[in-house]
Amino acid sequence: MYKVVDFFCGGGGFSEGFKLAGFEIIVAIDKWQPAVTTHHANHPNADTRQDDVIRISNLPDEEFHELVLDSEVIIGSPPCTFFSNSNKSGKADKSLGVELIESYLRIVARKYIKKDSILKHWVLENVPNVFDYIKDKYTYKELGIDKEGTFQVKYPSSRVYNAKYFNVASNRKRYFCGNFPEPEEIIKDDSDVRTINNILSYIKEPNENLEEMIQDPNYDFKMKSKDIMDHHYIMEIADFEWKKAQRQKQDKGYMGRMSFPENFDKPSRTVMATMSCSSRESMIYPFIPDEERYRLPTVREIACLMSYPLDYRFYGKSKSIKYKLVGNSVPPKMSFAIAKAIAIAITNNLELPNKYQPIEFDDTKEDFKNLNGDIFHINIEKEKRPTAKFKYHIPYLIVNTFRVELTNKYSNFDNLNFKWNAEIHKSQGKTARTHVPKVDLNIINKEHKEVVKTFIKELQKKIYNANNFQNIYCQTDLKRKEENLFGPYELLDSIKFFIENNIDKKYYKENIHIKNENIEIPYIILMGYYILKESKKKFNKK
Structure with missing residues (x-):
C-alpha cells in the first residue's frame, strides 16, 4: 500500500x-x-x-x-x-x-x-x-x-x-x-453533470423519512435517515436577509443575475467556507415556497454536494465551524x-477497495456535536449604526451597463452631517466610469416633462432633510414598513415603479449625447438620474 x-x-x-x-x-x-x-x-x-x-x-x-x-x-x-x-x-x-x-x-x-x-x-x-x-x-x-x-x-x-x-x-x-x-x-459534457437534485433526492428533506434507509448519493452503502448526522435541523432565513440576498443576486448592477433560490437542476455553486444569509454568495434553499420562506442548506447537504460519504463527520461546536470544514476542503x-x-x-495497475468501508468512530476519544434536533431561531434585524454607508442603484434599471446610483459616501460621518448624491455608473473593474453630468429639465422629452415634474414634486413632499433621510435608512425594514417611512430604498423603488409604468419600453434604446461628458448615455438612465438629482436638492437642505 x-x-x-x-x-x-x-x-x-x-x-x-x-x-x-x-x-x-x-x-x-x-x-x-x-x-x-x-x-x-x-x-x-x-x-x-x-x-x-x-x-x-x-x-x-x-x-x-x-x-x-x-x-x-x-x-x-x-x-x-x-x-x-x-x-x-x-x-x-x-x-x-x-x-x-x-x-x-x-x-x-x-x-x-x-x-x-x-x-x-x-x-x-x-x-x-x-x-x-x-x-x-x-x-x-x-x-x-x-x-x-x-x-x-x-x-x-x-x-x-x-x-x-x-x-x-x-x-x-x-x-x-x-x-x-x-x-x-x-x-x-455539461448536460451529464450531477445536479443538486441528483444529490438531495437521495437524502430527502431535513426531519423527514427518519426511519427510512437512505442510499448514499455518492457511494455504495446505506444508512437509516435518523442516523445521518448534521442534517435534521432547519436554519430558516429572516425576510430582511433573504430579500437582501435576492437583491444582491439578481440586481447587483454590473454583475450577472444569479438564481434565487438555488437552481436545483444545476450543479451547486462553489460551496463557500462561510454560509451567509444575505449576500450574493448566500446559498438559499426553498423551505415553504408558497409562503416565501427559505432556509440555508444543512451541513450534510453541502457535504454530499462536495462528494463526502454520508457517514463522514465534521467536528465543531457550531454549524459555522462545520460549514468552514466542508467549504475549505477538496x-x-x-x-x-x-x-x-x-x-x-x-x-501500471489499479486495485481499488472492493467496497466502501464505513468509518468506525471511537466516541470515547472525540466529543462529537450533532446538529440534529437543534433549534435555530430566525435572526432579528437590528437598526444600522448611525454612520452606515449607502450605495445602491435604481433597482433592475441597467441599460448597456449604465445604472443610476444614490450614495451618502460624501457625507461627513464624523460629525454626522450627511449628504446624498446621485451618480451615473458604467461597467466595473478597470473599465468602470462615474458620471455626474449637468442636466436640467430639457433633457426630458416633451411628452414626459409634465409627468416627470409632477412626480418629482410628489417625491419632495415625502423627504425632509439629509440627516432625517439617513435616520430612516438606519431603521429596520419592519419599522420602515409599519410606520410608512420613506428612505433611500423607498425612493429608488418609487423611481423604478414610475419609469416602468409611465415610460414606453422603446425609450430604453434611445441614447443622448452629453456634451460636457462627451459620452452617449441611455435616455432612460438620464431620466432616472435627473429625478434623483432633483430630489437631492431637497434632502441636502438642513
Whole structure:
C-alpha cells in the first residue's frame, strides 16, 4: 500500500479521495484544531497533528525527516483565502499566502532530494487566482535550501480543474499543480453533470423519512435517515436577509443575475467556507415556497454536494465551524481522480477497495456535536449604526451597463452631517466610469416633462432633510414598513415603479449625447438620474 502525507489537511477531503483509491494516509498536518480533530476521527490510522507548516519546513534535517515520514505521495492545500476573489475583491495581502505555499514547496523539495527518497508524486491545490503567485520553477536557494539547481513546480498536468467533471455536484474550479499525471475527467459534457437534485433526492428533506434507509448519493452503502448526522435541523432565513440576498443576486448592477433560490437542476455553486444569509454568495434553499420562506442548506447537504460519504463527520461546536470544514476542503471524488491517476502511474495497475468501508468512530476519544434536533431561531434585524454607508442603484434599471446610483459616501460621518448624491455608473473593474453630468429639465422629452415634474414634486413632499433621510435608512425594514417611512430604498423603488409604468419600453434604446461628458448615455438612465438629482436638492437642505 502506497503512503501519503497531507499538509494543510483541513477536514480531510484530499486524504479521503486517496484513501478511497487504496492509499494509506500516514501523516496529516493542520494548524486549526477542528480540522485536526475531524481528520483524526475520520482517518484514525493517520498521525494527525496540530502544527505549523512554516515551522516544519525550516526544521533541521533529522527532526524534519522524523516528523515528515517518507511517502510515495505528498498532497497539500495551502489556505486559499489570501488569493480568493471573495477576499477584498481579490485585493487582499498575499504575502502570508505566498509564504505558506513556498513553505509547502520547501517541504516537498527537501523530501525529493533526501538520500534514497521514495517520493514519486506531489500535488498542490488552491483557487485559480493562485496561478500568478506560483513560479514554474524555483532555485533551491529561493526555497531556502542549500543546494544548486532548480525545483520544478508546474508540469503539463498543472491547470485549473472543475469538480463537476469528476462527478461532484458542484461547479467548483480549483488550480492543481505539481508532479502528477493528468486525472481523467469522468463527465465529458455539461448536460451529464450531477445536479443538486441528483444529490438531495437521495437524502430527502431535513426531519423527514427518519426511519427510512437512505442510499448514499455518492457511494455504495446505506444508512437509516435518523442516523445521518448534521442534517435534521432547519436554519430558516429572516425576510430582511433573504430579500437582501435576492437583491444582491439578481440586481447587483454590473454583475450577472444569479438564481434565487438555488437552481436545483444545476450543479451547486462553489460551496463557500462561510454560509451567509444575505449576500450574493448566500446559498438559499426553498423551505415553504408558497409562503416565501427559505432556509440555508444543512451541513450534510453541502457535504454530499462536495462528494463526502454520508457517514463522514465534521467536528465543531457550531454549524459555522462545520460549514468552514466542508467549504475549505477538496471534494473527495476530485481527489480520488488524481489519486487514481497516480496509482496507475506507479503500478501500471489499479486495485481499488472492493467496497466502501464505513468509518468506525471511537466516541470515547472525540466529543462529537450533532446538529440534529437543534433549534435555530430566525435572526432579528437590528437598526444600522448611525454612520452606515449607502450605495445602491435604481433597482433592475441597467441599460448597456449604465445604472443610476444614490450614495451618502460624501457625507461627513464624523460629525454626522450627511449628504446624498446621485451618480451615473458604467461597467466595473478597470473599465468602470462615474458620471455626474449637468442636466436640467430639457433633457426630458416633451411628452414626459409634465409627468416627470409632477412626480418629482410628489417625491419632495415625502423627504425632509439629509440627516432625517439617513435616520430612516438606519431603521429596520419592519419599522420602515409599519410606520410608512420613506428612505433611500423607498425612493429608488418609487423611481423604478414610475419609469416602468409611465415610460414606453422603446425609450430604453434611445441614447443622448452629453456634451460636457462627451459620452452617449441611455435616455432612460438620464431620466432616472435627473429625478434623483432633483430630489437631492431637497434632502441636502438642513
